[in-house]
Amino acid sequence: MLNKIPQAAVPRLSLYYRALLESRGKDYISSEELSKLTNFTAAQVRRDLTYFGQFGTPGKGYAIEGLKKAIVSILGTDKNWDVALVGVGNLGTALLSYRGFEQQGFRVVCAFDSDLRKIGKTLEGIKVQDTTELEAAVKAKNVQIAIVATSAEGAQKVVDILIGSGVKAILNFAPIRPHVPPSVNLLNIDLSIELERLAYFLTKSSG
Amino acid sequence: MLNKIPQAAVPRLSLYYRALLESRGKDYISSEELSKLTNFTAAQVRRDLTYFGQFGTPGKGYAIEGLKKAIVSILGTDKNWDVALVGVGNLGTALLSYRGFEQQGFRVVCAFDSDLRKIGKTLEGIKVQDTTELEAAVKAKNVQIAIVATSAEGAQKVVDILIGSGVKAILNFAPIRPHVPPSVNLLNIDLSIELERLAYFLTKSSG
DNA sequence: CGCCCACTGTTAAACATTTCACAAATAGCA
DNA sequence: TGCTATTTGTGAAATGTTTAACAGTGGGCG
Ligand SMILES: NC(=O)c1ccc[n+]([C@@H]2O[C@H](COP(=O)([O-])OP(=O)(O)OC[C@H]3O[C@@H](n4cnc5c(N)ncnc54)[C@H](O)[C@@H]3O)[C@@H](O)[C@H]2O)c1
Ligand SMILES: NC(=O)c1ccc[n+]([C@@H]2O[C@H](COP(=O)([O-])OP(=O)(O)OC[C@H]3O[C@@H](n4cnc5c(N)ncnc54)[C@H](O)[C@@H]3O)[C@@H](O)[C@H]2O)c1
Numbered sequence: 001m002l003n004k005i006p007q008a009a010v011p012r013l014s015l016y017y018r019a020l021l022e023s024r025g026k027d028y029i030s031s032e033e034l035s036k037l038t039n040f041t042a043a044q045v046r047r048d049l050t051y052f053g054q055f056g057t058p059g060k061g062y063a064i065e066g067l068k069k070a071i072v073s074i075l076g077t078d079k080n081w082d083v084a085l086v087g088v089g090n091l092g093t094a095l096l097s098y099r100g101f102e103q104q105g106f107r108v109v110c111a112f113d114s115d116l117r118k119i120g121k122t123l124e125g126i127k128v129q130d131t132t133e134l135e136a137a138v139k140a141k142n143v144q145i146a147i148v149a150t151s152a153e154g155a156q157k158v159v160d161i162l163i164g165s166g167v168k169a170i171l172n173f174a175p176i177r178p179h180v181p182p183s184v185n186l187l188n189i190d191l192s193i194e195l196e197r198l199a200y201f202l203t204k205s206s207g
Numbered sequence: 208m209l210n211k212i213p214q215a216a217v218p219r220l221s222l223y224y225r226a227l228l229e230s231r232g233k234d235y236i237s238s239e240e241l242s243k244l245t246n247f248t249a250a251q252v253r254r255d256l257t258y259f260g261q262f263g264t265p266g267k268g269y270a271i272e273g274l275k276k277a278i279v280s281i282l283g284t285d286k287n288w289d290v291a292l293v294g295v296g297n298l299g300t301a302l303l304s305y306r307g308f309e310q311q312g313f314r315v316v317c318a319f320d321s322d323l324r325k326i327g328k329t330l331e332g333i334k335v336q337d338t339t340e341l342e343a344a345v346k347a348k349n350v351q352i353a354i355v356a357t358s359a360e361g362a363q364k365v366v367d368i369l370i371g372s373g374v375k376a377i378l379n380f381a382p383i384r385p386h387v388p389p390s391v392n393l394l395n396i397d398l399s400i401e402l403e404r405l406a407y408f409l410t411k412s413s414g
Numbered sequence: 415c416g417c418c419c420a421c422t423g424t425t426a427a428a429c430a431t432t433t434c435a436c437a438a439a440t441a442g443c444a
Numbered sequence: 445t446g447c448t449a450t451t452t453g454t455g456a457a458a459t460g461t462t463t464a465a466c467a468g469t470g471g472g473c474g
Contacts (some may be wrong), residue, residue: 006461010407014400015384030421039384043463050423058422058469075403076410083402090304094297100382106402145405168412169405171398175307177222177246185408187401191378193221194394195313196282198352198376200217201392203283205375213431237451250433257453265439265452
């Protein structure tokens with residue numbers, strides 16, 4: 001087993017898991033079959049899986065149920081994760097009402113905003129709290145994952161409070177790149193930049 | 208100028224542009240200063256920019272206004288792009304009401320849903336149309352970019368219709384990987400997978 | 415029990431991207 | 445004009461990732 005895991009291998013693991021979910025009724029699946037289901041090469045499937053351990057049986061393939069258990073254990077999706085949401089605007093509200101996350105073990109347990117018109121409202125069973133209560137609430141609940149869906153202006157300050165409260169992983173939707181220490185994992189979802197990537201592709205293709 | 212541009216250089220270009228916007232009041236900026244503003248190395252800034260041309264002046268740096276113009280021209284954000292939105296649910300509604308895209312030259316010009324309760328409603332000045340009208344409307348307006356925010360089940364069919372209608376670039380939020388021909392650029396925003404990446408990080412860090 | 419087959423795990427090669435280090439270029443100034 | 449300070453642009457090296465090829469392993473079967 002190599003000891004350096006490419007960052008891109010982790011989301012592929014999630015996709016292999018989804019493919020396994022579609023493979024009901026069989027006991028074993030080969031890297032070739034997983035390749036067809038995911039559009040990654042069979043070599044990459046095997047390589048990716050060996051980054052994390054040895055799960056296959058030569059001559060048979062991978063035991064589907066065993067591999068599923070292994071992947072959820074590696075990703076940590078066998079546990080339940082409590083999530084704090086900061087910024088209950090258009091996007092935050094959509095995220096709050098999305099039921100898909102709970103199926104993966106992610107549960108929004110508290111939500112915060114700085115706008116008095118939003119504080120106190122109850123959405124999807126969650127009462128929106130004032131951002132001044134963020135630190136205390138996150139510490140009390142020992143929340144480790146936060147979603148930031150505030151305006152760009154508020155985002156860095158919110159991220160600082162989250163880190164000070166012990167949050168170790170942040171999904172940020174605001175169009176800035178917040179500064180975080182190396183011990184905190186930050187993922188930025190920057191939709192304007194994604195659209196610009198598409199515009200670049202179109203511009204390049206058509207002259 | 209090398210002829211192979213790393214895919215990752217394109218979103219970095221967007222980030223350099225943002226940094227330039229923050230650099231008002233100066234005429235020139237060095238790769239070192241851009242490095243500080245973006246947290247990429249100065250060497251990477253210079254290398255990235257030379258992928259697309261020669262914009263700097265040795266001894267002085269990059270002319271800020273000129274570089275801004277160059278970047279928007281490369282990305283295509285100097286033009287206006289009409290966007291079609293398919294799936295006006297929680298997420299689609301949030302995207303529709305987001306004003307930030309228009310500032311970058313992206314304008315949602317039509318929206319579609321298959322749910323009778325949504326068809327005919329007007330949101331943000333856009334009347335939600337039946338998906339059966341998708342092909343005709345997209346062809347008539349010559350839309351090149353589409354956002355897919357339907358349920359997972361509907362997404363592949365919607366993508367097929369979009370491609371048949373001439374759409375060349377798609378931003379997909381449904382948790383599947385639609386099949387598209389190589390001539391179409393597809394970007395997937397898969398929030399469950401992003402959360403799983405965070406869970407992996409937390410699991411790995413804490414044992 | 416031993417052979418064959420199918421498929422994994424892995425070594426090595428190919429490919430891609432980033433970093434390093436410096437020659438070449440320009441501005442500014444005496 | 446010639447010299448110096450500065451900063452670009454870019455070969456070359458280092459690093460990282462993917463693909464290819466196959467040796468080795470285990471299971472099934474005669
Ligand atoms: N809505 C979209 O489709 C979309 C698309 C791309 C990017 N974004 C980004 O996502 C973020 C949220 O977008 P939105 O459309 O929901 O915006 P929004 O204005 O509807 O909501 C932002 C919310 O954050 C709250 N907020 C601001 N500062 C805060 C703070 N310090 N603490 C707590 N709450 C605070 C505001 O009160 C508001 O309720 C923005 O940064 C936006 O740029 C959104
Ligand atoms: N809301 C979120 O925060 C969130 C988070 C992660 C992923 N997603 C994904 O984004 C997508 C949209 O999420 P949502 O919360 O808005 O869901 P939603 O159920 O609120 O909205 C989906 C909309 O798509 C429409 N639709 C379904 N099939 C269609 C078709 N064939 N043509 C046109 N419209 C069709 C539905 O009528 C509905 O209005 C889903 O695939 C979801 O898995 C959403």
